[in-house]
Amino acid sequence: MTTLSATTATESQGNVWMTALYAGLATAIISVITCLTFEWEMPFLYIPAYLLIGIGPVLGYQFASGTLGQWKALVGGFFGRIIPIFGWPILVGALSSEQSIGKLILASLLGAVIGIAIFFVMQTLLGLNPYIVGTSFSVGMACWGGTVGAAMDSWKKAPAA
Numbered sequence: 001m002t003t004l005s006a007t008t009a010t011e012s013q014g015n016v017w018m019t020a021l022y023a024g025l026a027t028a029i030i031s032v033i034t035c036l037t038f039e040w041e042m043p044f045l046y047i048p049a050y051l052l053i054g055i056g057p058v059l060g061y062q063f064a065s066g067t068l069g070q071w072k073a074l075v076g077g078f079f080g081r082i083i084p085i086f087g088w089p090i091l092v093g094a095l096s097s098e099q100s101i102g103k104l105i106l107a108s109l110l111g112a113v114i115g116i117a118i119f120f121v122m123q124t125l126l127g128l129n130p131y132i133v134g135t136s137f138s139v140g141m142a143c144w145g146g147t148v149g150a151a152m153d154s155w156k157k158a159p160a161a
Contacts, residue, residue: 115141
């Protein structure tokens with residue numbers, strides 16, 4: 001007799017739109033801080049601030065779902081920004097017990113495409129003004145964070161038995 005195992009997913013009980021809003025807002029605030037420290041030309045400030053951008057979607061998701069304080073996913077979000085598109089979902093998915101790595105990779109890719117498109121659209125519409133680069137970067141990161149935050153809340157892994 002063989003035993004079969006399957007991965008099951010449970011539907012979210014939260015509001016995906018509010019999670020996306022919280023994750024995008026947290027990411028935007030942290031990326032604005034990153035842009036401000038980058039203008040000061042102090043690498044010991046803007047390198048950790050850049051790594052903190054990865055905490056934004058996780059923090060927004062935890063705030064929306066009421067699970068604030070799960071530090072493993074926050075650590076994964078912080079160190080995952082070292083390799084921007086693929087490092088973040090792998091570390092967050094590995095350190096979080098309710099997130100799928102594959103889902104996070106797809107959401108991170110989609111969020112990166114949307115964020116880059118928004119960045120270039122803003123730069124094109126605003127005339128390539130160098131003072132708008134930080135604003136465009138923050139809006140692009142907010143789009144990435146909101147997309148990943150919505151994916152984090154959309155489907156969750158069933159808890160292990």
